[in-house]
Amino acid sequence: MxxxxxxxxxxxxxxxxxxxxxxxxxxxxxxxxxxxxxxxxxxxxxxxxxxxxxxxSYDSRLRHTIIALLFKPGKISKEYIQGKRVKYANPFRFYLSVSIIFFIINGLFIDFDGYRTEMEDKAKFGKEAIDEIKESIKMDDSTKQKISDQILTTNGIPESEKDKISQEILNADGLSFLDIEEDTPKEVVYYSQEQIDSIGFFKRGFKLWAMYRDYYKKTEEKSTYRALSELKHKKNQLNKYVYHRVLKTKSIEENYGQEFFEFIFNKLPFIIFFFLPFFALGIWLLYIRRPFNYMEHLVFIFHTQTMFFIVIGLAILISKISNVNTFFNIAMLVFLFYLYKAMRKFYNQGRGKTIVKFLLVNVLFFILAGVGSVLTLVGSVFIF
Incomplete structure (x- = not known):
């Protein structure tokens, strides 16, 4: 040189x-x-x-990694676990870098404001539709009289009472005489700090939640410190956390979850990074008879998941540029074929066994994705 x-x-x-x-x-x-x-x-x-x-440069790790990853399914994982690591990028750091780039680029095409506007329009349309239905069911006196006679005849009302009940029906507005009386809202009990301290820890959280939610509904106080001062509660971590959760929950309701979904989307690279080791555990159990340890399975998972982000990311970019949505479906088929070839190369098994395990791997992925989605939503509620 x-x-x-x-x-x-x-x-x-x-x-x-x-x-x-x-x-x-x-x-x-x-x-x-x-x-x-x-x-x-x-x-x-x-x-x-x-x-x-x-x-x-010709001998760059990045260059060797991308070429091997794109055009030689399973080879980079096999060579990496065999000790050929100098010419390849670290699979964990490379995955994290690619996933962050993927979500940054993808985030440019997700219109959260448009989603919120659409939800607001639907809610407004729904309210207007309900008002129209209420207006349409208002009846004239002749219709009310027919319904009155039918009710009185069917229920065997005595003649002495029919005139009185009939008049009440005629005076009713719309179908309100058929409405079931709503239960009186349950009164929320407000506890002093001394009473709260005497309640068990887990039960205490529920009591505080109901109380703070009711307080916010009545006062719309958005300052945690002022709210706790008015309620004469300590400004400790639990009280501040619960009231802050109440504020966040109301915020989610008011903006139709826009900020909440943006929060989850921005954390997705790290959330998926956290769940991949559990996926690798399932792969390890599936190939338990093969001479691979857990970390070697994890290397393979990170490489294939990196390839997934690359393929889907390119498909999204092409779709947005060309306004053709079929590229995403094509990209999914390309990746599934790539995954099959990578499994054959890395685990060195025949077509029959690879196909069966390929199907099981995809089932396992969707199960873990479902569980992970639920845990992510629940966890995000507590940290958002």
Whole structure:
């Protein structure tokens, strides 16, 4: 390789500037810590040339990783667990980087404001429809009289009472005389701090929730500190947390979940990263007779999941540019075929066994995805 810039021999020293290990003039890097052997002051040109060289050079880890991942299903995982790791990027960090880029790009095309506007319009339309129905069921006197006579005849009302009941029906507004009387709302009990402290911890949370929710409904107080002061409650972590949850819950209701779903979407790369080890555990049980340990299965999972983000990400970009939605379905089929080939290559089993386990892997994935979605929604309610 031609020596240029900071790599020139005239800039080399006789010891490493990082760790102090003695070096020779022929040493381009320190044999102890790996730092470049140069005394040249860093310039803007050197900085950017080294930056782009590390990305686009022929022996770059990124280049080898992407080529192997895209065009040789299962090979990169197999070689990585066999010890060929210098030329490939770390599968865990590479997955996390690709997933974050995927969700950033995908987030550009998700219109949360449009979703909220659509929900508001539907809610408004629903209210107007209900009002129209109420208006349409208002009856004139002749219709009321027919219904009155039918009710009185069917129920065997005595003649002496018929005129009185008939008049009440005629005075009724619409079908309100058929409505079931609503139960009186249950009165919420307000506890003092001393009473709260005497309640068990888990039961205490429910009592505080009901009380704070009712208080907010009546006062619309959005300051946690002012609310606790008015209620004469301690400003401890539990009280502040519960009242804050009440505020967040009302916020979700008022903006139709827009902020809540944005919160979950922004956390998805880390949520999926957290659940993949459980998926790898299922794969390990499925291939328990094969000579692979848990971490080797996990490497394979991270590589295939990274490929999933790459394929689906490209499909989303093409679909948005071309306004053709079929690319997403094509991308899913491409990835499923890729996964099958990767499983054959990595686990080295025949077509029959691979197909059966391929189907089981997909069933397992959807089960874990369902469980993970529920846990994510529940957990997000407590930390949003």
């Amino acid at each position: 031609k020596e240029t810039g900071r790599f020139l021999k005239k800039y080399r020293g006789d010891e490493c500037l990082n760790c102090g290990v003695p070096l020779d003039i022929i040493d381009r890097y320190c044999n102890h810590c790996g730092q470049i052997n140069t005394n040249k002051r860093l310039s803007l040109k050197d900085f950017f040339s080294e930056f782009f060289a590390s990305i686009f």
